[in-house]
Amino acid sequence: MKRLIKILSIGLVMLGLTSCNKDLLNLKPTNDITADEVYKDLDGYKRAFVKIYASFALTGGGGAGSGDLGGIDAGQSDFLRLYWNIQQLTSDETLCAWNDPGIPDMNFGMPASDNVMIKGLYARSIYQITLANEFLRESTEAKLNSRNIPAADREKIAQFRTEARFLRAYQYWILIDLFGNPIFVTEDNVISKNAPKQIFRADLFAYIESELLEIQNELADPKTNEYGRADKAVAWTLLAKLYLNAEVYLGKGKGKYTEAVTYAKKVIDAGYQLAPIYKNLFLIDNNVTSKSEIIFTINYDGEKSQNFGGTTFIINSLINADMNPGSYGVPSGGWGGNRAVSLLPTLFNTADKRAMFYGDKADNEEYSLFTDGLAITKFKNMSSTGTAGASHDGTFSSLDFPLMRLADVYLMYAEAILRGGTGVPQGDALIYFNKVRERAYGNTSGNLTTVSLDDILDERSRELYFEGYRRTDLIRFEKFTGSNYLWPWKGGLKEGKAIESFRTLLPIPSSEIIANPNITPNPGY
Structure with a gap:
């Protein structure tokens, strides 16, 4: 272990x-x-x-x-359960069918x-x-x-x-x-x-x-510390996040995009590489198959560290009993809670290997009905070879959650350049944006010839959906509040x-x- x-x-x-x-x-x-x-x-x-x-x-x-x-x-x-719910349920990606205290208001983006x-x-x-x-x-x-x-x-x-x-x-x-x-x-x-x-x-x-x-x-040099502990690259990634959002935190005109570029580039130059297979990032042997990409994790063990939050919550909340929970490594699980807002599947085309949806009804006519919206099959308590992870009572998860990973850094780097960050070739924005897409398509067929900030926002959703990024992203792109961008059940209306x-x-x-x-x-x- x-x-x-x-x-x-x-x-x-x-x-x-x-x-x-x-x-x-x-x-x-x-x-x-x-x-x-x-x-x-x-x-x-x-x-x-x-x-x-x-x-x-x-x-x-x-x-x-x-x-x-x-x-x-x-x-x-649990930290991840709380943070994930706030980042996801208030966004254009996720709806929760449960009526537990606090969930409906969070679905609407209007928590008290x-x-x-x-x-x-x-x-x-x-x-x-x-x-x-x-x-x-x-x-x-x-x-x-x-x-x-x-x-x-x-x-x-x-x-x-x-x-x-x-x-x-x-x-x-x-x-x-x-x-x-x-x-x-x-x-x-x-x-x-x-x-x-x-x-x-x-x-x-x-x-x-x-x-x-x-x-x-x-801190320890990148990739030299014990698995799951912080090192220089983890600090650089957080600095890049801090600087990328500086205009949100400090006010208009106070951006620190060159600093964001600098620290994202430090991570890129530290020797990380995108994992060859996207789906393996969210399987229990991600510490082996995706070690080149994952920068920082929260570690879980379905036998030794049982908790109804973390990836136990994420996996079980995304599936129900009709979806064969055993194939997700939680044979006694499947809580039927969170699923996709109807806009999310429309961002993908059939060649994009990151699209992992289940169901035949994408519309969200009822926010409190799990089957009104496509289920997400991205996270599993399974290995890349099909072996189930340790799971006490067939419910708990041994999947480590990638709190920071290189694909996010690539997209932060590209965005910071487009927003005015200097010190690197401006063409890097398109190069690193396309690196993410090349992994998604398996070749260069999905590459773009130009990239805009709107392209970045959409690509962040395709790459990072249901990973706890979206509220912060929408706020930074000025699409979270107001009426210039709407999604089902934002503000409490269908x-x-x-x-x-x-x-x-x-x-x-x-x-x-x-x-x-x-x-x-x-x-x-």
Whole structure:
């Protein structure tokens, strides 16, 4: 099994973070163990460090019931499930048939401040930031000296610190992208009863940028770190994302497209290559077949790290019992939830090997009916050779999710050039755009001779559909709000209608506003 999963499993057991522990907001591993006991040696530091990564893939509760966020169902509080739902359900790609609390409003692109997914993702990001902050507080030179940590171990702990800073920066990017103006806490803030202060978008942008620039050279070289851990290329990819969206975060005329070009090119030059077969990116042996393309993953194991979020959620929510769940590696699964908005299949032609749809009714006459819309068969708990992955009870998934991959970097690179980025040949925009299409078609028959920004947006949907990119893309292309681009059920109408411009930001959760007098709601909410 993939090594990071083993480390996660061992680390969580040693930390007491098994599924029966319902008090995971306590930053100590258990209520009666002090920090000096936890961080007494290198093994203790590693276990605490692993917890930061583990919080991407686990929720502290093995399925139903309270998880590590307290008051939020464990199955609903997984990072990927929350982030994926917000990015996809508000977009022109995905509709969910379920009527669970918060889903209809998310389908319409109009979630309110009490939406359970809004509350969950905000809390999840803050929780993961809190874990990183705690590790950083406990791994300073002063702390290491006080615990007599040997010099030979300090280099590894320093590497853990750098990765913890990256993981914190990543979660702050989630918050700046979706919420804009969250609370802000680092390891330098004294833990007290005082409510955290709010940070505003421009200041948070500057902080994320400075952190990533400072740590980039301290991370492992590209493709040399343990599978599933951050390296230089991961930081460069996040910098490219940050810069590509700078006009959204900072305002018109404040774009940083040359910087986006620079950092996307760093990733391209690091030796990554597109995986030969597109569909293998979303099968359980993607760490082997698609290793050349995948930059950063969230790792899952259907036996050792069970969670009703992650790829277990994605795979099961995209199929129903009539679709033979066993052929997807989840013979007891198939929840019949998410499927395609009718516009998505129209982007593909028959020669495009990326089109993976099931069904015979593309229209979305009823948003609450799974079969009104084509199902997506892209993700499977199966290997490229047809072997089912590990799956406890025939429901859970062992598919690792590619959080960052090269095809996205190629398309970011092309887009940044078209938007005015300099320092590289302008013809690279078309070259790297066509590289993505050549993989999709298996030859050059799908290549374009010119490329526009609209072509980029459409190609991003064809290449990255249902991978959690779309809301951010639509906002950057100014097609998320207003009436200049409509899709079924946008705004709550079958034919679609305009939604207000303030909805490019999600609301700060109402529970946060009530609890923290330092928080000003986002405009419009």
